[in-house]
Amino acid sequence: MTTKSSKIVMARRFDGMPQVSDFALQEETLAPLEDGDVLCETVWLSVDPYMRSYSRNMKEGDVMMGQTLSKVVESRHPNYVVGDLVLYYSGWRDQYVVKNPDDPRPWPLQKVNYIPEGHPSTLSLGVLGMPGATAYFGLNEICKPVKSGETVVVNAAAGAVGAVVGQLAKSQGCRVVGFAGTDEKVEYLRELGFDEAVNYKTMGSLEDVLCSLCPNGIDIYFDNVGGSFSDTVMSHMNQFGRVSVCGCISQYNNTGQSIGPRLQGLLISKQIRMEGFLVHRWKDQWMECMEALGALVREGKMKYRETTVDGFERAPEALIGMLQGENIGKMIVKCQSGGSGGDGDGDGEQCKQ
Template sequence: MQTQTILFASRPKGEPTAAQFTFKTIDVPLPQQGQVLLKALYVSVDPYMRGRMNEGKSYVPPFEVGQPMEGGMVAEVVESQHPKLPVGSVVVGSLPWQEYSLSDGRGLQPIPADQAPLSYYLGLLGMPGITAYFGLLDICQPKAGETVVVSGAAGAVGIVVGQIAKIKGCRVIGIAGSDQKLAYLKELGFDETINYKTTPDIAQALAAAAPNGVDCYFDNVGGTISDAVYNLLNKHARIALCGQISNYNATEAPVGPRPEGKLLVTSSRLQGFIVSDYLPRWPEAMQQLSEWYQQGHLKYQETVTEGFDQLPAAFLGLFHGENTGKAVVKVAEPSSR
């Protein structure tokens, strides 16, 4: 059979464009012994994928020019020669950007089809939710009554961070880029919100929102927003360094205030982390996140784009703040429903 795939065409300089992607029709053979044929249902687009477009060593291998893009995907088994993955199974894993693909089953995790929307296994109950869980609870270790600041608060990770902080009894300040996003954060229980695009003085706004200083900072964006937060750190503050999306498309190393002095005088801890560091503990996070979701303590929003051909546009939209919550692309409905 034939299927469409999206190839990584060239490495970008600065912000990626549609020129980085090429569509191609390829043959997909039928599965042999130990293999399954998968139909893509939902595909995740994530900021970390920008780093994979660069050449050089990182925590995940770079995309290869001329080869298919790949990322998180929920897919359905439509033909099977695999003893543990029968037809009709729904799985999540890192897969090539193809409407149909072959797999030997390695790296695929079967997921229940009736406990939450399938796309949530790319967001709230997947990598972003798990990132929020460990970054906040393991690194920031928030205590009731403390002030938690979340940058990129309306993104896939940020909305979960803020809600977990509220579960733990904290005062939560969310920073996002539109009034619509701020309104949604208020619905989720955030105590204070700041629109970084329309606020003339971020440092002043943060100081007003956090009169007692900042105890925990979950950093998704870096840049001038983080510079402002560092000025408000309390003694023994904790910072989880999750992302730096404000710098991902920079062509030169950014120069700005250096945080070391602030960290020194406040005895604060700054720790970068990658969610795969916690891979052995993922089941713990998924179980707790699922419980909180079932109990109504966690709400989630997605920005769902329809159509396989819209994958590049959905990815590029991440760098312009077009998504609230998790950005996913819906490719197809499950055959079994």
């Protein structure tokens, strides 16, 4: 018996900000399962900034990349049964077959059985998933807060990664300054416990803001944005400052090469450690991270918010909206019934404390 499935492909290479017309919804036929195979139905689809960056390596006709939270609907593998919730990098497909669930390349099929009671399974795509791990390892392994009172600056601070970074830094006694793009997001950062929260679109001079809010300089900078914002922040770094380069979303849609200040002299004179990273570097420590973050969620010390878009076919809208800063917290797409998370009623947000 064959199964019909839908997929969303890049119909036209992106020129600057993606457009809905750059995507196409197509049907495909899945082959019958063989021994060891698992058939999954996507319940929730993750939308993340890296998709725009990595799309530069895609060809027209390729399925859009991405992670899904899915349920097993048929299994010929002894470790998976119908109804299991699983994570997989299936790309934008509403159903898919996993041929070798244990293959670690790029990531094995992973059961979602570690979410604290009373919290939605969608946290496996956010705080208790790749974004949470990005925050955890980027802060603790690269920036390494060493003493209480260190000043931490986070941009895109109301996003899925930045919000976790700020709360983790606060839990370690740091003073945290967050930047976001709307007054609503600024209020959210204050709810999360950020010491200072700034709307970068209405603040005026970033130089003046940093002089005011970080008069003793910056010890740690968690950078999700890059561009001219980061050029300014770098000039305020303290001796032995640490910079974690997580993303450069301000540049993902550039059509030409952008050139900023040369940083080598600054890095030398202030002995700054600046390091870019991909979170899968710490694959072997993944569940250790989930346990640490899960404990904070369980204890009410890690708050989160999810922005949901209803309908698999609307994934392109969700990606474009996320790139334009329309989300607070994690952006996810509800594809099928059967999973808990979001608000379950179409576009909206859920805040959990």
